[in-house]
Amino acid sequence: MILTQEGFGGFSFSAYLCSQMKQFSVVIWSVLCLLTACQKPDTTATPTVTTVGNDSAAIYQSLAYQETFNGSLSKAESYANRAFLLSQDSIIECNALSILCYIYYREGRQKDLELLMQTISPEMYVNVMDMQLQVEQDKAGRQQRLYGIVIVLLLLMLAALGFWYYRRMKSLTRLYQQRITTVREKLEISETKTGVDVLYAIINNQNISQMGKQEEQAVQKILPLVDATLADALGKASSTLTPKETFFCIMEYYGKSDRQKARSFCCSEQAIRSTKSRLNKKIDIAILRSE
Numbered sequence: 287m288i289l290t291q292e293g294f295g296g297f298s299f300s301a302y303l304c305s306q307m308k309q310f311s312v313v314i315w316s317v318l319c320l321l322t323a324c325q326k327p328d329t330t331a332t333p334t335v336t337t338v339g340n341d342s343a344a345i346y347q348s349l350a351y352q353e354t355f356n357g358s359l360s361k362a363e364s365y366a367n368r369a370f371l372l373s374q375d376s377i378i379e380c381n382a383l384s385i386l387c388y389i390y391y392r393e394g395r396q397k398d399l400e401l402l403m404q405t406i407s408p409e410m411y412v413n414v415m416d417m418q419l420q421v422e423q424d425k426a427g428r429q430q431r432l433y434g435i436v437i438v439l440l441l442l443m444l445a446a447l448g449f450w451y452y453r454r455m456k457s458l459t460r461l462y463q464q465r466i467t468t469v470r471e472k473l474e475i476s477e478t479k480t481g482v483d484v485l486y487a488i489i490n491n492q493n494i495s496q497m498g499k500q501e502e503q504a505v506q507k508i509l510p511l512v513d514a515t516l517a518d519a520l521g522k523a524s525s526t527l528t529p530k531e532t533f534f535c536i537m538e539y540y541g542k543s544d545r546q547k548a549r550s551f552c553c554s555e556q557a558i559r560s561t562k563s564r565l566n567k568k569i570d571i572a573i574l575r576s577e
Contacts, residue, residue: 342368342372343368343369343370343372343373343374343375343378343382344369344378346365346366346368346369346372346382347365347366347369347373347378347381347382347385349361349362349365350362350363350365350366350369350382350385351385353365354385354388354389359389359392359393362385362389363386363389366382366385366386366389367382367386369381369382369385370382370383370386383402386402387399387402390402477503477504477507477508478504478507478508480500480501480504481501481504481505481506481507481508481509482508484497484501484502484504484505485505485508485509485512485536487550488533488536488537488540488550489540491542491546491549491550492550493550493552494533494550494551495550495551495552495553497529497533498529499529501529502529502532502533505532505533505536506520506532513539516536516539516574519535519539519569519573519574520532520535520569522569522570522573523568523569524567524568524569525568527565527568527569530551530561531561531564531565531568533550533551534547534558534561534562534565535565535569535571535574537550538571538574538575539574539575541575544558544559544562
């Protein structure tokens with residue numbers, strides 16, 4: 287747009303600048319009024335023809351706000367015009383004009399906007415700027431409060447989640463400990479019974495040829511309770527005894543002959559003598575007899 291000294295549309299250059307300021311201010315005023323309208327009570331009932339005066343203007347103004355936010359600019363313009371015509375209050379009149387300015391701005395009706403801005407008094411600019419500052423401060427305050435609430439809610443959620451996780455893990459740990467204790471008690475009972483059965487079979491010359499590591503461990507577990515002397519003697523072995531060697535030492539301790547040992551192991555007496563020869567390298571069998 288090119289401006290001459292005479293101005294634009296019959297106005298001087300300074301008048302044009304003033305007009306631009308008015309346009310900017312009116313747009314801001316319109317937006318502020320629309321934002322303020324968000325907090326106004328919703329009016330859904332259409333006013334009757336017999337409703338007059340300031341109350342009717344306020345109703346039309348509320349309807350204009352509502353239709354503007356809904357995007358129905360033609361209806362909003364109609365309601366804003368009615369609010370302006372029926373208004374007996376300068377505030378309602380100002381708000382109605384602001385809505386009209388905003389509608390003209392949104393629809394690109396530049397000429398209508400310029401004509402309407404000429405009706406706005408200079409004192410309105412100060413009020414517009416004050417209201418703009420106040421609304422911005424309120425908006426910033428609401429945003430800060432909203433952010434604060436969100437942060438507090440997130441912290442509460444994290445705290446609740448942490449507390450739940452702590453209680454959950456504590457409960458699971460306690461449950462696992464109870465299960466482990468129960469299993470250990472059952473194993474101890476089972477192993478004790480197995481150890482007693484193995485020791486009984488050895489003493490009574492029963493067949494133990496199929497017994498192995500599990501039965502040996504069960505016997506060694508109960509020996510300190512049944513015969514601490516025998517358990518101590520087996521503990522003097524220079525190296526780890528095999529299950530068959532452990533059973534052999536127990537037989538030797540209880541005075542079993544080679545024939546009885548061979549019958550229990552289901553082998554020949556020659557195999558018993560070979561076992562005895564190897565066993566002498568690990569433990570002094572003589573101390574078993576002396577015990």
